Amino acid sequence: MSALGTLNSVVRDEIFALNLAFNSDDHPQKVNLSVGAYRSDSGKPWPLPAVQEAEKQLFAEANAFRHEYTTIAGDAGFLEAARDLMFGFDNLQNAAGTAAKLRISSVQTVAGTGANHLGALFLSKYLKPQTVWLSDPTWANHYTIWDLVKVPYKMYPYYSASDGSFDFHGMMSTLESDAQPGDIILLQACAHNPTGLDPSPQQWKDIANLCDRKHLFPFIDAAYQGFATGCTNNDNWIVRYFLNKKPHIDMCVAQSFSKNLGLYGQRVGAFHYVLNEDGKGLRDTVTDHLCQLIRGEYTMGPVAGSDIVKRVLTNPVLRAQWFENMRSMSFRIVAMRKALFDELTRLKTPGSWKHITEMIGMFSYIGLSPTQVEVLKTKYHIYLLQSSRASMSGLNSTNVIYVARAIDETQAFPDLSWRPLPPRSGHPIYHGLEPGQVILPKGTVRFASWRSLPVDTEFNRDVPVVLRDGVTIYLDVFRPTETARSSPPYTSEANMERRGQAAYSSTPLRRIGLTFLNRTLKI
Numbered sequence: 001m002s003a004l005g006t007l008n009s010v011v012r013d014e015i016f017a018l019n020l021a022f023n024s025d026d027h028p029q030k031v032n033l034s035v036g037a038y039r040s041d042s043g044k045p046w047p048l049p050a051v052q053e054a055e056k057q058l059f060a061e062a063n064a065f066r067h068e069y070t071t072i073a074g075d076a077g078f079l080e081a082a083r084d085l086m087f088g089f090d091n092l093q094n095a096a097g098t099a100a101k102l103r104i105s106s107v108q109t110v111a112g113t114g115a116n117h118l119g120a121l122f123l124s125k126y127l128k129p130q131t132v133w134l135s136d137p138t139w140a141n142h143y144t145i146w147d148l149v150k151v152p153y154k155m156y157p158y159y160s161a162s163d164g165s166f167d168f169h170g171m172m173s174t175l176e177s178d179a180q181p182g183d184i185i186l187l188q189a190c191a192h193n194p195t196g197l198d199p200s201p202q203q204w205k206d207i208a209n210l211c212d213r214k215h216l217f218p219f220i221d222a223a224y225q226g227f228a229t230g231c232t233n234n235d236n237w238i239v240r241y242f243l244n245k246k247p248h249i250d251m252c253v254a255q256s257f258s259k260n261l262g263l264y265g266q267r268v269g270a271f272h273y274v275l276n277e278d279g280k281g282l283r284d285t286v287t288d289h290l291c292q293l294i295r296g297e298y299t300m301g302p303v304a305g306s307d308i309v310k311r312v313l314t315n316p317v318l319r320a321q322w323f324e325n326m327r328s329m330s331f332r333i334v335a336m337r338k339a340l341f342d343e344l345t346r347l348k349t350p351g352s353w354k355h356i357t358e359m360i361g362m363f364s365y366i367g368l369s370p371t372q373v374e375v376l377k378t379k380y381h382i383y384l385l386q387s388s389r390a391s392m393s394g395l396n397s398t399n400v401i402y403v404a405r406a407i408d409e410t411q412a413f414p415d416l417s418w419r420p421l422p423p424r425s426g427h428p429i430y431h432g433l434e435p436g437q438v439i440l441p442k443g444t445v446r447f448a449s450w451r452s453l454p455v456d457t458e459f460n461r462d463v464p465v466v467l468r469d470g471v472t473i474y475l476d477v478f479r480p481t482e483t484a485r486s487s488p489p490y491t492s493e494a495n496m497e498r499r500g501q502a503a504y505s506s507t508p509l510r511r512i513g514l515t516f517l518n519r520t521l522k523i
Helices: 014-024 049-060 076-087 095-101 111-126 140-148 168-178 201-214 237-245 277-297 303-314 316-346 370-380 400-410
Strands: 104-110 132-136 153-157 184-188 217-222 251-256 268-274 363-365 389-391 464-466 471-480 504-516 520-522
Touching (some): 049 303, 049 316, 076 095, 076 104, 076 237, 076 251, 076 268, 076 303, 104 111, 104 277, 111 140, 111 251, 111 268, 111 277, 132 140, 140 153, 168 201, 201 217, 217 237, 268 277, 303 316, 316 400, 370 400
Parallel strands (some): 132 153, 184 217
Antiparallel strands (some): 104 268, 251 268, 363 389, 464 520
16 A cells, blocks of 8 residues: 555646636537636637747846846846835835835745745744634635645625625624634635625724734735726725835735736746835844745746746836736726626526625626536536636626526526535534534525525425535524524525525524435425
8 A cells, every 4th residue: 555545536627627627518609607817709719919029028138037146036127117006105105115125024925826825934933923813715826725724714795695685784794793802803805706796995994003003913815906907006905005005004015916917827926025114124034934934845936937027017018908908807806797797687697686786896696506517517608616716707798698698597406405514613502413414494585695596485385405425504694683593593505595594694603514325405
């Protein structure tokens, strides 16, 4: 037997698995809404003209792409340009801006994933946080990154499934009551992945004030600067606010150039640690410790991609062209959102679809059940994540009507199934439920999440739910109010309620995992 004979299997990355399946599909009308990469209206990759011109210039120069080592921290010119873009120093040429720069330690990373990982590794080693707070939901890789550095994570509410909106109240109340001093809170600067929902400036201020008051450490993941609204200074608003209005607290930022310059395969990113005003003398020490971690993992960031970024950001002509390229990408996605919404409205597809146009950036939660997502893939050859997260850049003028009609037709598949969720830390509390037992409401149900059925659907007959052998689903247990404490807990990952808000709170008490073996449930 191999030394790895007891190695357990792991779940393969859903996005890359779907992309592989899409590439193997020979259907003429196939549509890829799974991968987070921009596509033109012809459905093809779109190398940014500014990037193409930068490459031409670099290849024409004798010393370009000479494959030599740079420094462990990364290329100094790239880091300065990346820092100035992220923190808005291009528009802050004064003494305050100069002083703020002295508080920032910047190093080059292997794109945004590398920046997130390096930051998590650094904080786990030197701050030793008890908890990192992640939005529910968040980018799937956040779970893995923090698991690898052995920092437990908790979730704060972010997405309101009942109306497809940002659950600001749920987020604030949870963090206010449960977050502890020294906890890390991971925030996405703009174009939240996967929901496409961002806080307003006033909500950002309230979040920053909560971090200040509760002594939470802000970790900002900035993967889409300029891509969300087409304006870099709109998309880094919260980064600049923390830097300038909260100078007495430390923070960090993970920066990526994969999306906004289309350098997906070049892996270009940066990690910035921002010291508070009293700690600015530690900047070089922080950089040295970051470099020590980098040396043990990848030694230095790739040069080819960072040279492209540096050229685009420092050449006035290319920079102006890049800004126009970003606006083109952002505005096309906005147009596709509207086109999808308009067609669903014209078709009178059941449910509300306004959330599609209210969301921002590359991704959107469409609001379909896993069964409907599976139907889209198998019957219509439309690929999106099981959560119904769709990359809106995969839509174009030739396929958006086809996609809308397919979504409309999936409404005939009211299969009540559940999406598997990432396992949560700790041991679940079953609150009287035996493993395999599920109590679901009969009659009128409020199916608020994933929209397998319209809200307040009435059942005139039993609807069977068949689950494959060995499938584990995750359900939310809701805490009953005083008026319903004598009743058994109704559970559903999809936030189903029989008695309404008067009987059950909208916040899950616990998430539990149940494995079903050849069971058919009826509701």
